[in-house]
Amino acid sequence: THFGFRDVPENMKEALVREVFANVASKYDIMNDVMSGGVHRLWKDHFIRTLAPTPGTKLLDVAGGTGDIAMRFLDFCKETHGDNTAQVTVFDINPNMLQVGKERFEKTPYHSTSQVSFMEGNAEHLDHIPDNSMDAYTIAFGIRNCTHVDRVLKEAYRVLKPGGRFMCLEFSKVENPVVSKVYDVFSFDVIPTMGQIVANDRDSYQYLVESIRKFPPQREFVKMIKDAGFTVMGQGYEDLTFGVAAIHSGFKL
Numbered sequence: 001t002h003f004g005f006r007d008v009p010e011n012m013k014e015a016l017v018r019e020v021f022a023n024v025a026s027k028y029d030i031m032n033d034v035m036s037g038g039v040h041r042l043w044k045d046h047f048i049r050t051l052a053p054t055p056g057t058k059l060l061d062v063a064g065g066t067g068d069i070a071m072r073f074l075d076f077c078k079e080t081h082g083d084n085t086a087q088v089t090v091f092d093i094n095p096n097m098l099q100v101g102k103e104r105f106e107k108t109p110y111h112s113t114s115q116v117s118f119m120e121g122n123a124e125h126l127d128h129i130p131d132n133s134m135d136a137y138t139i140a141f142g143i144r145n146c147t148h149v150d151r152v153l154k155e156a157y158r159v160l161k162p163g164g165r166f167m168c169l170e171f172s173k174v175e176n177p178v179v180s181k182v183y184d185v186f187s188f189d190v191i192p193t194m195g196q197i198v199a200n201d202r203d204s205y206q207y208l209v210e211s212i213r214k215f216p217p218q219r220e221f222v223k224m225i226k227d228a229g230f231t232v233m234g235q236g237y238e239d240l241t242f243g244v245a246a247i248h249s250g251f252k253l
């Protein structure tokens with residue numbers, strides 16, 4: 001491809017990722033629905049139910065993009081506990097994605113409350129977030145775009161309070177060989193073609209598919225989470241839809 005995605009040198013990945021998400025920002029929400037047939041909504045709902053935030057939870061949603069996780073988090077707190085004291089910071093490297101998120105929140109009761117805020121920055125350096133300040137840290141479909149995943153995990157550990165929880169929702173590896181074959185065809189042929197038709201941008205969607213393939217499989221990622229200092233429960237992850245996506249989780253104890 002003209003971006004040369006297959007061999008992106010490490011020092012160019014951040015710029016490339018910026019460009020990709022600047023390109024897709026305005027179409028991002030609709031493309032998620034088109035490409036996943038709406039399944040990403042079920043995964044995200046399950047992700048928040050698994051986090052099961054209690055009243056007053058302070059969440060940092062990293063790579064929060066257009067605010068999908070933040071919105072679900074606040075809705076869950078309101079609907080489950082009648083809570084309007086939970087707070088979320090949507091943190092993202094890309095101002096275009098954050099802008100779409102801000103406009104979305106403007107149409108909700110959370111707008112102009114202290115329940116939601118937006119912050120631009122790199123997940124590898126959460127410079128303005130103090131140590132031990134967050135009850136929970138989420139990152140959904142974001143960590144595979146980061147250049148140094150180990151630095152992202154270390155920063156997550158630093159900003160969480162003792163007892164705080166790290167949760168990651170990310171595309172993962174399908175182990176069933178039959179499903180894996182079907183999924184390969186879908187992702188390599190269908191997704192870039194849909195990107196071309198719906199968003200007139202084949203290359204950005206080609207990048208997204210390739211970044212999924214390069215991300216470490218479930219157990220390898222659990223090891224990275226443990227290496228950052230987290231304690232994991234059980235096997236440390238839950239597969240969703242045959243492992244097309246997975247939830248990884250760890251506690252700062």
Ligand code: SAM
Pocket residue numbers: 017021062063064065066067068069091092093094097121122123124139140141142145146147
């Ligand atoms: N979490 C949202 C969701 O699930 O809908 C957005 C996911 S989107 C696929 C990935 C997001 O990661 C983009 O908004 C992108 O700008 C952001 N991102 C990529 N690299 C990042 C980094 N190093 N630090 C912070 N955000 C990053």
